[in-house]
Amino acid sequence: MAISKVHKFRLALFWRLFTNYFIVILIPVIVASILAHVLAVRTIEKDAEKLNDVVISHFSKQTDIALDSLKTNMINMLSSSNLTSLLRVVDDSRENQQRSDQFHALREQLMKLQSDKLVSKVFLYFANHDLVADIDIYTDKTYYFNMTYPLNEQQKVDYLAHFTGKKMMDIMDSSSLGMSAVMSYPFNTENPEVYLVVHFDQDKLKEQISIPEKWVTGTAIATSQGEILNQHGLTDKEVKAVLAHTRSKVIESQFLVTDEIAMSLVKSRFNDAWYYVTIADLRTLMKPAYMTRLISWAFLVFFLVVGSLVSYYLSRRLYRPIQEITDENKELSQRMNGMFPLMQELFITKILQGEYQDELSIAYYAKEIDFTYDKQAMRTVLCIAFHYNAEVYDRLSETTKSFMFVEIKELIRKSTPSMVWLCQTKPDVLACVVTHDTFLHLGAEEAADITKLVLESYSQYFKATIGIGKTVNAAEELHESYEQALSVLQNRGLDADVEICRGPLVGERTQWESFLSVQEVNRIFNQHKTKEYERLLESVREKLEDGKDKNATAMQVKYLSTDVLNTWIRAVETEHNDFNVPFFSSLYDRLHSCMTWDELEQCFFDIHRVLFRTEEPHQRTQQFSEILSYIHEHYNEELSIEYFAGLLNMSNGHFSRTFKEAVGEKYVEYIAKYRLMKAKQFLLETDMKIDDIAEKVGYWGRNSFIRTFRKYEGITPAKYRTMHH
Structure with missing residues (x-):
């Protein structure tokens, strides 16, 4: 309770010091920050809006000029072409040469129109004749819209529905076919004979409407009917925002900031239903304003932090002894809680x-x-x-x-x-x-x-x-x-x-005999004497199956398994004196680590294979032949007897005796003589140093190599080389 009162008093002192600092220093800083925010930031924001309006006005003017130029070229093409003469002979099969000449002249005019940078394809659609012509071909409508300009049935119905009535560069937009312009001829009739179709190159149109300024992230051409004719760099969220604002009646250039999206809309002079839209990156456009705002806030926060630290330091210094006592109590409490x-x-x-x-x-x-x-x-x-x-x-x-x-x-x-x-x-x-x-x-x-x-x-x-x-x-x-x-x-x-x-x-569980009877023990000894080794393993499997059927406990099964292993070891230890106590101990450890029926059965199988192995002479010869081949290939590596004994499931002593019986020499002597044979080849056929030869034939050091060489050859390696040279 006393410590709590001290904390409250020190907190009151802190607020008193901080209040004085606030009145004297912080209030002027706050006023300066507000002035900087209101005057400087607002001025920068206005300048940014003006810059944005200038850029989009220039962008919309260039796009209008390009589209007006294309419209003029379309009118000139239809006005200067010989379409009237062509329409008179288009169905006359007797004037093939004249029709071909007229189509050739028409093709040149179409090629000129298609050379416009915004145009990807141009063709003429004859309303009252089964004819379509472009710069490459003139053919019937079925063939053209199936082969040259392929459309599926639904696309064809929707697309051909546009070729009715008078068209003065009407814009068609399809998500699958892209944006195109249509103009009818003759110009002033409601039942025109020919429609001139110009398909826009979408990539070139995107280049036309794109703005290279860093703060412009996307541009678009949108209509008041809620369509986007072409866009560059817009996200789905920005597309929805553009459609929402273009449906409203926007008369003049605006700079809108909604849902964290800044956009400018300018009505097109080329088409009253069009709007040119730019999406601005506010972080880039308003970067100077943000920096000014950040500096003013940082200035304010700096003085706020300084005042807090000074007030805290003064209050802490006055009551530091009490604080140290409190910290000690807190640390002791935390240790107790842990x-x-x-x-x-x-x-x-x-x-x-x-x-x-x-x-x-x-x-x-x-x-x-x-x-x-x-x-x-x-x-x-x-x-x-x-x-x-x-x-x-x-x-x-x-x-x-x-x-x-x-x-x-x-x-x-x-x-x-x-x-x-x-x-x-x-x-x-x-x-x-x-x-x-x-x-x-x-x-x-x-x-x-x-x-x-x-x-x-x-x-x-x-x-x-x-x-x-x-x-x-x-x-x-x-x-x-x-x-x-x-x-x-x-x-x-x-x-x-x-x-x-x-x-x-x-x-209270089902009774199951978990120990071997005297008769079963005698049977195991008899089967071992008569070398019925497979029957030994089969008997264990039958016992385990019986235990599984009678739902024997793990403890009961382990007792029986230990009894079986004891009997097996007693049967083999009289004739396999190479098995030692650590080896038998490892068998018991393996047995007691088994946790399932399958592991127990596999354990007995492995132990049986080790204790009651039977090897034919030819099998032993084959095994030691493979071991000798391995020694000849890896004589320069470490060749431990434990490695080969483990491969043959033998103890070290048993392997050593078996090796001598099969090869005629002790394992260690055979490896030493083979290495010395290789060393003598290196001494006589190369100029290698003694140290290098020792390492080459598998010795760790020069001294052990010289000692072994002298033991078997009677002289040192250097003297051997000198004598034979």
Whole structure:
């Protein structure tokens, strides 16, 4: 309470100092910033609008001139052409030569018109005759619109519907065919004979309407009927904004800023229904205004920050001793808060292990560590036993393992609607205390199913078994539920990745003999003596299938499997003295790491292949022939006896004896002699240094090479080279 009063007093002092600073310094700064914003920024914005109007006016004037020029060329073409003479002979088959000459003259006029930079295609459509002519061909309408200028049926209907009535450079626009202009001849009749069609080059038209200024992002030609005849650089949002404004009656140039889009609209003098539109990048156009505004605000913020820091420094310096005491108390409080989850988990562990079995002690310790709980509630303990997949799990670092289990705990808490307490009671056991929720109808069975779904996503690292204890009504009885859950775990099987054990207890399950009888042990010894090795493996498989059919527990199966392995080892150890204690120990480790029926069967298959291997003489010869070939190719590398013994599933001693029997020399001597043979070739055939030759033939140093050479040859490598040279 005293510390709180000190903080309030220091805060009041801070505001008093800051108020004086505000009145004396900040108010003039604010006035200066407002003046800069109102006067300088507004002036710059007006200049930017004027610049925009000048540019778009110039742009619209150039475009109008280009379109007026095209219209004039179309009128001149129709006026100066010999269309009247052509119409008289167009259907007369007797005057083919005259018609051809007239079409040739007409083609030259069309080519001249098509040379306009905005034009991509020109043709004449004869309204009362089955004829269409362009610079390349004159033919009937069906052929022209199927082959030369192909249109589908719907396009053809829509397109040909325009060729009615008087046209004075009417604009047609189609999303699929592009923009085109139509003019009829004779000019003043409602039933013209010929229509001159000019298709605009869309790319050239975009170039015509584009503006090279950096602050102009897009341009367009739009109509008051809600159409965009051509556009360059417009986004979908900008297109919608343009259509919305061109439908309204815009009479003169405007500069509009709506929905963060700045646009200018100018009515075309070429066509009263057209508007030239430009979209401006406000950030570029208004950059000077933005910079001025930013500087004024930065100026204001700077003085505001300086005043705050000065006021804070003065108030802090006056009360620094009190602040240090407060910080120490705060740090101590944070450390205590960080330890609470660990202390609470340890507290739950002690309850489950039976160290706190009375209501009073549990309530007292819970209050000390700020652990809130309902004293009277139905709870059930779930024990999750993890059976790790050593091949995958052991590759993880300790940090990764810790984070994985933290993640599992968090997922279980989030996935279970009711309150859940979690604690690690053993290295491979996670206890989960579930509080029953009668409203949600959530009990131990439902919580176990939810936990199973969480654990299934981690099945590559471990096989998990969930044991469900009995339901208790008080926290001091939780150790009974925990003990029963541990007991239930003994019923786990070898099937699922995540298994839920709901009972019964071990003594109540189907009885299955988990040890070998004397008769079965004697049968194994007899089968080994008679070399019925395949029958040994088949007997184990039959036992495992019987256990699977009778739903034997993992513990029962492991007892039987250990008994079988003991008998196998006793049978082979009398004749295979190369198998040592560490080797047998590795077999037991492999057996006990199995988590499923398939892994157990594969384990026995591998052990059987090692203990009861049978090799024909020709097989052994083939194996050692391949080993000798490998030595000859890799004599300069490290060739350990452990590597080859592992390939043949032999111990080091057994491999060494077998190598000598097959090759006639000890393994070490054979490699040494082969390397020296290669070394002598290098000594006599090359000028390589002794050090280089030693490295070339697989020796790590000069001394070991010279020592080995002298042992087998009686002289040093240098003397050998001198004598033979």
